Amino acid sequence: MRPTSTELEFLKLLWKESPRTARELHQELEGILQWGYSSTRKTLDRMAEKALVTVTKEGNVNLFAPQVDxxxxxxxxxxxxxxxxxxxxxxxxxxxxxxxxxxxxxxxxxxxxxxxxxxxxxxx
Amino acid sequence: MRPTSTELEFLKLLWKESPRTARELHQELEGILQWGYSSTRKTLDRMAEKALVTVTKEGNVNLFAPQVDxxxxxxxxxxxxxxxxxxxxxxxxxxxxxxxxxxxxxxxxxxxxxxxxxxxxxxx
DNA sequence: CATCCCATGCGACATGAGTCGCATTTCTTT
DNA sequence: AAAGAAATGCGACTCATGTCGCATGGGATG
Missing domain, CATH: 1.10.10 (Arc Repressor Mutant, subunit A)
Incomplete structure (x- = not known):
């Protein structure tokens, strides 16, 4: 499934460096997207559902990594x-x-x- | 406003030849889109709202022409x-x-x- | 003129994306 | 162990788009 524009932004960050937490990704995108932290997390959740990223529970935080090339x-x-x-x-x-x-x-x-x-x- | 993918298809047809009726446009796209005629009309209506096309009433039919370059x-x-x-x-x-x-x-x-x-x- | 067809106006529903908030769980730090 | 901060799970709202259906109205035809 093709990612949306926004999802592509997340993937770009993850391709550069992964895995990362939602918080880290959020901070990088904050300036551009003007989003609340909740929106970032929701987007990441949905990307996981679509198998665009993987989620790994590391202690109490979720780590995200790209799942598409x-x-x-x-x-x-x-x-x-x-x-x-x-x-x-x-x-x-x-x-x-x-x-x-x-x-x-x-x-x-x-x-x-x-x-x-x-x-x-x-x-x- | 940027047209959506579907709207772009309609515009492409109109750039080739205009004005045309909804019926004519529908027939050209039927093969590709597999749409009901209603869908074609609705899309065209919405494009008119967005000023992507103009509508001109010619007798009892509406003629559509592109409104963007x-x-x-x-x-x-x-x-x-x-x-x-x-x-x-x-x-x-x-x-x-x-x-x-x-x-x-x-x-x-x-x-x-x-x-x-x-x-x-x-x-x- | 009565009828039939086609065009129109417009309402409606589903799904996906953008966007957030809240309640609950879990660390960490006194 | 208690308290406060931070992370999570998940529900929810809105808007645009894809996609139809139905009721109404005006022309063409026997």
Whole structure:
């Protein structure tokens, strides 16, 4: 299942460093989202239900870690976007994501592979 | 206001040819969306409320036409996507949309301009 | 003119996401 | 051990969107 925009923000943080507590994640997002702590927790709970993150009880706190792969997730977003918005069916241009702070060169290679795969699957 | 995915589909059709009736639009989307005619109409109604399309009563039928610009709309999607998913702040790669069946070379030029503008506005 | 069809206006329901608050449980610190 | 702080579980509300159905009204046709 594709995460929502907000969920993607949480995943990005977790991809950088995990596991983390709800409180830690909340503090990082506070400035941007202007949320109450409850909202952060609820979102995290729902992400757990959807298997986007795992929860591990460590003593009395819950630790969250990503349960979906970063490159796969980004690839899915890219493919969806290209098709839905621009109706691009062919191979997606690499240039689309070079320059992103989120992924390094290695990961860009993986991304391309995945996109190519997605494209083929969809062809059928 | 940014259209939803579904609304974008309607806009795409209207950009190709307008004005059109709900019935005509419905027939084009029937295959893809598997919707009842009521759903099509409701969506169109709501798009009118949001000023995404205009409605003109022609006799006893309503004619719909796009009320938002194609290139502007696509640019807004592209900018949002690049930032939200890949955290690209710099100029967006042109390659992102070359090859799209939706826009011709002229429009690609416009798109680039708009993206550059959006980027600058956002910098502040 | 009576009838039938299609268009419209509009109400309605379900689900998901955004957003919070509260009561209960569990640490930690005197 | 008692008290206070912090974490959790979970319910709840609102709004947008997807998705229909129904009742009403105006044209076309025999």
């Amino acid at each position: 970063k490159v796969k997730t980004l690839a899915s977003f890219a493919a969806d976007f290209a098709k839905r918005v621009f109706e691009l069916d062919g191979p997606l241009p690499t240039a689309m994501f070079t320059g992103s702070k989120l992924i390094d060169d290695d990961e860009i290679d993986q991304l391309e592979h995945l996109l190519e795969q997605l494209r083929k699957e969809q062809e059928q | 194609k290139v502007k709309t696509l640019a807004s999607f592209a900018a949002d996507f690049a930032k939200r998913v890949f955290e690209l702040d710099g100029p967006l790669p042109t390659a992102m949309f070359t090859g799209s069946k939706l826009i011709d070379d002229d429009e690609i030029d416009q798109l680039e301009h708009l993206l550059e503008q959006l980027r600058k506005e956002q910098e502040q």
